Amino acid sequence: MARAKFQTLTEQMFYTLLCLKEECCGMDILDRIPSMTGQRVSIGSGTLYTLLEQFLEEGMIRETKVEGRRRSYILTESGRQMLEKEYERLCAQAEDYRRIFREEESR
Amino acid sequence: MKEKKRRMELYSFYDRTGIERHLGQMAEKGWRLEKIENNIWHYRRTAPGKVSVTVTYFPKASELDPEPSEEQKQFYDFCEHTGWKLAAASAQLQIFYNENRNPVPIATDPGLELETVHRSARRGFLPALWIILAFAVIMLGLSAVSLYREPGTLALSSTMLFTDFAYVLLLIYCLSELADYYSWYFRAREAAVRGEFLETKSRIWLAKLILAAVFLAFLFWIINRVSTGPIWQRTVGIITAFGIIAILNLGGWIKIFLKKRKFSPGLNRAVTFTVIIVLCVAFTALMVRVGIGMARREARLQEQNETTLTGENLSVQQETHSLQ
Numbered sequence A: 001m002a003r004a005k006f007q008t009l010t011e012q013m014f015y016t017l018l019c020l021k022e023e024c025c026g027m028d029i030l031d032r033i034p035s036m037t038g039q040r041v042s043i044g045s046g047t048l049y050t051l052l053e054q055f056l057e058e059g060m061i062r063e064t065k066v067e068g069r070r071r072s073y074i075l076t077e078s079g080r081q082m083l084e085k086e087y088e089r090l091c092a093q094a095e096d097y098r099r100i101f102r103e104e105e106s107r
Numbered sequence B: 001m002k003e004k005k006r007r008m009e010l011y012s013f014y015d016r017t018g019i020e021r022h023l024g025q026m027a028e029k030g031w032r033l034e035k036i037e038n039n040i041w042h043y044r045r046t047a048p049g050k051v052s053v054t055v056t057y058f059p060k061a062s063e064l065d066p067e068p069s070e071e072q073k074q075f076y077d078f079c080e081h082t083g084w085k086l087a088a089a090s091a092q093l094q095i096f097y098n099e100n101r102n103p104v105p106i107a108t109d110p111g112l113e114l115e116t117v118h119r120s121a122r123r124g125f126l127p128a129l130w131i132i133l134a135f136a137v138i139m140l141g142l143s144a145v146s147l148y149r150e151p152g153t154l155a156l157s158s159t160m161l162f163t164d165f166a167y168v169l170l171l172i173y174c175l176s177e178l179a180d181y182y183s184w185y186f187r188a189r190e191a192a193v194r195g196e197f198l199e200t201k202s203r204i205w206l207a208k209l210i211l212a213a214v215f216l217a218f219l220f221w222i223i224n225r226v227s228t229g230p231i232w233q234r235t236v237g238i239i240t241a242f243g244i245i246a247i248l249n250l251g252g253w254i255k256i257f258l259k260k261r262k263f264s265p266g267l268n269r270a271v272t273f274t275v276i277i278v279l280c281v282a283f284t285a286l287m288v289r290v291g292i293g294m295a296r297r298e299a300r301l302q303e304q305n306e307t308t309l310t311g312e313n314l315s316v317q318q319e320t321h322s323l324q
Helices: A011-019 A026-036 A045-057 A077-106 B016-028 B070-081 B110-123 B125-149 B158-193 B204-227 B231-260 B265-323
Strands: A061-067 A070-075 B004-008 B031-037 B040-045 B052-057 B085-090 B093-098
Touching: A011 A026, A011 A045, A011 A077, A026 A045, A026 A070, A026 B070, A045 A061, A045 A070, A045 B070, A045 B110, A070 A077, B016 B031, B016 B052, B016 B093, B031 B093, B052 B110, B070 B085, B110 B125, B110 B158, B125 B158, B158 B204, B204 B231, B231 B265
Parallel strands: B031 B085
Antiparallel strands: A061 A070, B004 B040, B031 B040, B052 B093, B085 B093
16 A cells, blocks of 8 residues: 555655655754745644654665654665656656647747 | 543544544633543643644554653654644544644644554554444344343343343444444545545534433433342342442553553553453352342241241131130
8 A cells, every 4th residue: 555655756755755865853854844845835743753654664764863762864765766756757747737838828 | 719620521533623623612711631541531720722732643552551652752752843742642542732823733644644543543443343343232132032032031120121222322332433433434535635634523412322321221220220129139239230330440440550550551451351350250259149148048037937927827726726
């Protein structure tokens, strides 16, 4: 079920993985996503907790450091590929949009 | 002025909307939830005001955990970072308050949240309902068999009438809870695909109605018990009923006591279960023994009375003969 879920990424999944390009902990991600997106996207603490758990299970991220209850993570190669795939999907969408509206404008 | 308040809340495990609305209203009246123990919600008085309330779930939590696990504490840290402070937790159910205006919700992905609710429900709420349902069906089945073999026993025994009525209500309650949950879950799955959270519907009136009906039936049984049959039978019956209720309550307190003494969930469950079973069996055996003893004593007394009466009759007859 989890595999099927990550065929495409939601905005919150996408930005969580993007934050993890560099090693960071959960609380850093909670702060980084809104600032990274100009407050357009924010992620709930419960949602982030579940996502980190699932990304770990799927091997998309790995734990790097444990300081008390503060756990840090970083993106793995598999996670990076997932992000890349999602980026290409979004680019293809944007390209389709541009093609259709450019065609209309050029007529 | 009362500083603390206890209430028995009858919300379904998954009724997030109902619980959040209720706790929001309580906070406006100046009551904040501080703990949930043995199905009793404990409130303390605070300044009345609006506060954001969120009900969420932690699937790995157990009611018998002596304290939150490290993972659970990490989850609480995440929540606290966004202003959500834990008010109370009961098994997987977690209740948070937030004083900030328009805080980021704890759950921002309906699909993931629904998955969390369902995983939590499958760990406690749903298996418990299925077990109780099976128990009620078996007990009603046994009762039906005994009624078939000896028609009329149901009408004669107030105890059987009361217990069968209680099992029917239990059956209705479990079926309605299960039907409501699955109907909500499947609709919530469709809503999650659209990116929406589906609100839950409170059926608190049904729980209240069933509880009231059980209480009235129990009252009927008590009145019937104290007004019919020999005195020893009435006494033994009532002491047994209240004794079993007391033992079941004691089980709840043992569970809390062991939890506070940091017993592991498995050991806590085993000890509580064993104590309840041993006490119930021992108490029932004691009551049966007392009952048998009292019945024999009464039979002996009756026999003595009859012998005395027969003796008296004989002497009266002899006197009549001699007079004649």
